[in-house]
Amino acid sequence: MSPLPPSNRNYIHPADELVKAMERIYRYSMTTTSGGNLSIRDDDGSIWITPARVDKGNLTREDIVHVLPDGKVEGRHPASSEFPFHRKIYELRPDLKAIVHAHPVALVAFSISGITPKTKLLAKAHAVCGQVGFASYALPGSTQLGENIAKVFAEGFNCVLLENHGVAIGGTSFKEAFERFETLEFACRTSLKCRALGITPHFLTDEQLSKASARSVELESFDSGLPTTEERATRRDLCEFVRRGYRQRLLISTEGSFSSRVDGESFVITASDTDRAVVESGDLVMIRRGKYEAGKKPSQAVLLHAAIYAKYPEIHSVVIATPVNATAFSVAHQKLDVRTIPESYIFLRDVKTLPFLWAYGDGAEIAEAVTPEYPVALLEDGGALVIGRTILDAFDRLEVLESTSEAVINAGFLGSVKPMDDAVIDELIGAFLK
Numbered sequence: 001m002s003p004l005p006p007s008n009r010n011y012i013h014p015a016d017e018l019v020k021a022m023e024r025i026y027r028y029s030m031t032t033t034s035g036g037n038l039s040i041r042d043d044d045g046s047i048w049i050t051p052a053r054v055d056k057g058n059l060t061r062e063d064i065v066h067v068l069p070d071g072k073v074e075g076r077h078p079a080s081s082e083f084p085f086h087r088k089i090y091e092l093r094p095d096l097k098a099i100v101h102a103h104p105v106a107l108v109a110f111s112i113s114g115i116t117p118k119t120k121l122l123a124k125a126h127a128v129c130g131q132v133g134f135a136s137y138a139l140p141g142s143t144q145l146g147e148n149i150a151k152v153f154a155e156g157f158n159c160v161l162l163e164n165h166g167v168a169i170g171g172t173s174f175k176e177a178f179e180r181f182e183t184l185e186f187a188c189r190t191s192l193k194c195r196a197l198g199i200t201p202h203f204l205t206d207e208q209l210s211k212a213s214a215r216s217v218e219l220e221s222f223d224s225g226l227p228t229t230e231e232r233a234t235r236r237d238l239c240e241f242v243r244r245g246y247r248q249r250l251l252i253s254t255e256g257s258f259s260s261r262v263d264g265e266s267f268v269i270t271a272s273d274t275d276r277a278v279v280e281s282g283d284l285v286m287i288r289r290g291k292y293e294a295g296k297k298p299s300q301a302v303l304l305h306a307a308i309y310a311k312y313p314e315i316h317s318v319v320i321a322t323p324v325n326a327t328a329f330s331v332a333h334q335k336l337d338v339r340t341i342p343e344s345y346i347f348l349r350d351v352k353t354l355p356f357l358w359a360y361g362d363g364a365e366i367a368e369a370v371t372p373e374y375p376v377a378l379l380e381d382g383g384a385l386v387i388g389r390t391i392l393d394a395f396d397r398l399e400v401l402e403s404t405s406e407a408v409i410n411a412g413f414l415g416s417v418k419p420m421d422d423a424v425i426d427e428l429i430g431a432f433l434k
């Protein structure tokens, strides 16, 4: 096996990686302080695992427990009470190096209903998580629970729903396990929001999925040279909005592409394989005259972004994201009527839903459908697309789209939405949109 290039090597100590991940899982409400445990299998066969009965909101590196191959335990706490199932999974799946176990609310809803979630809701969820397995109930911490779960992993599943409990997810790296965990919980939240609309979610066909996964972006690369000051400013501002979007739950670590124009012939875009929560200026990829910055991997949606910039010189930012409420409309194939409050209509205008395959072509149809006058669209089974004259402009519209979607879903619990009538809309157009 050839050694990994330095950019792909993991320099983070397993104990630090577990502390950071637990902070993130707790901060974004994907576990309670008592629920959930994480582990990493080290190259020597030892296992680093979160401790039993320690506040998940305040873990430090010293709290992490190290279980040696001979069973000897190093650390100031006992290992998580679920250590037996972690060990059993590693035993039956030598390829796995990390396990995430938690009780996030959307996945628990599936767990207590006995329904295994389908990841064909979104192409990315299917690509990241694969099919989900189901393990039958056993007492927490018991050998039997370990056997029930590990048996399903041994069949090849990497994501396993635990009956009346939660989920266990494995990866060949901690990053991969975390991404699967976050993406699966997101797919489940989207599915539940869709049901809140009274609609059974639409699932992608195998043909659609294979067209999505077959998308290849065959661009040539170029040596970008030293960045100008203007490019550095654009990169900095774009990264700030990507990280902010992650914090605001407008995108998850594996989904969403953001770009900003640098000048008439170039723009910078997020890479396809970076963690959106921690993206830095150097992670972005410069695209100039149809070529990409050598050594990097631009977002798979790069052609779509490029088509919009080519058509509209006044557009300086393109954002594709997956806020959960707007994405629920996109998987429901339900028209989002934004004639709700003045702000929504003024910012969003008419929100079209664009056919699934348009997002996987050269972007020409999308650049035709989304215009500076109608800058927001839903992508069928793919979230939202927003363009703007600045990155702030696009980001603002994305937030309005998400809050409008949430309000419409919530209004459904109260009765039905009474849209603003034509006279009110004409008055708004006269006052704000002429």
Ligand SMILES: [Zn+2]
Binding pocket: 035, 036, 082, 101, 102, 103, 140, 165, 166
């Ligand atoms: Zn548990």
